Amino acid sequence: MKISSWDELVNALIARKVSFVxxxxxxxxxxxxxxxxxxxxxxxxxxxxxxxxxxxxxxTKSVEDNIxxxxxxxxxxxxxxxxxxxxxSITFDSLNKTVTVLNPKSxxxxxxxxxxxxxxxxHPDSATLxxxxxxxxxxxxxxxxxxxNKNFQAFNGIQDLKWGDLIRVKSENSEYIYRVNxxxxxxxxxxxxxxxxxSKRLVLATCNSFGSxxxxxxxxxxxxxxxxxxx
Numbered sequence: 553m554k555i556s557s558w559d560e561l562v563n564a565l566i567a568r569k570v571s572f573v574x575x576x577x578x579x580x581x582x583x584x585x586x587x588x589x590x591x592x593x594x595x596x597x598x599x600x601x602x603x604x605x606x607x608x609x610x611x612t613k614s615v616e617d618n619i620x621x622x623x624x625x626x627x628x629x630x631x632x633x634x635x636x637x638x639x640x641s642i643t644f645d646s647l648n649k650t651v652t653v654l655n656p657k658s659x660x661x662x663x664x665x666x667x668x669x670x671x672x673x674x675h676p677d678s679a680t681l682x683x684x685x686x687x688x689x690x691x692x693x694x695x696x697x698x699x700x701n702k703n704f705q706a707f708n709g710i711q712d713l714k715w716g717d718l719i720r721v722k723s724e725n726s727e728y729i730y731r732v733n734x735x736x737x738x739x740x741x742x743x744x745x746x747x748x749x750x751s752k753r754l755v756l757a758t759c760n761s762f763g764s765x766x767x768x769x770x771x772x773x774x775x776x777x778x779x780x781x782x783x
Contacts, residue, residue: 637682639674639728642689642756643720646713651706653689653721668692668759672706679752681721681728686753693758693769707758711735711769719754719773726780730754730773738770751775 639653652671656663659676667673672691679685691706699705713719717732730753752775758768 637680637723637726639681639687639689639721639723641722642672643722644710644713644717645720646717647709649709651691651703669701669703671703681723681726681752684750684752686755687721688755688757690757690759707756707769710756710758710771711737713771718776719756719771721754722781724781726778728752728754728775729777729779731776732771732773734770734772736770737767739767 638655641650642653643650653674654667654671655674655676656667657676658664664673664675668691672689675688675690678688681687692704693707693710694704695708696704713732713735715732715734719730719732721728721730754771754773754775756771756773
């Protein structure tokens with residue numbers, strides 16, 4: 553189309569604009585009709601729908617609150633028992649021996665080895681005395697004739713414990729009495745100690761150093777009695 557004047561240009565643009573609007577309107581009506589036939593059009597929110605949505609939101613919030621509260625209470629109970637009932641000493645009646653027990657918080661091998669120089673060590677990942685699970689205590693054992701630091705002989709003789717022998721573990725507030733039910737020798741690489749459980753157990757192990765692959769003696773015992781210590 554050849555345009556020779558300004559008026560003809562304006563008229564051509566107006567004609568195309570009207571054509572575009574009419575075409576758009578027809579396409580919109582056709583699309584709307586198709587969506588209505590397919591039931592894809594959004595429905596207006598009525599009062600019942602709003603009430604259902606609010607009920608779902610409230611129920612979800614209630615469940616989340618209960619989960620958080622439950623987790624917080626469980627953590628509080630674990631934290632309380634971990635702080636108040638850690639072993640301070642262990643006594644073997646049949647061996648006539650008492651050994652100091654340390655409770656390092658670090659899992660560093662070097663720090664655990666350093667603690668072994670001052671006595672037996674409760675592994676920080678194991679249970680405390682008043683928790684369900686296993687209290688895991690390790691200490692050195694050496695039969696060299698001349699040992700300056702006697703803590704290198706802290707667990708000497710535990711391989712001689714017998715079924716039924718008593719082991720007394722003290723905390724600041726109580727004495728926990730365990731009864732031996734198993735004594736054996738094991739390779740360190742094959743030794744695993746289950747920490748969790750639904751009973752209160754004590755496991756002792758001789759240890760040259762943390763992470764060593766030497767054979768060691770293992771003693772397993774079950775809690776028999778708890779005696780409150782007078783203050």
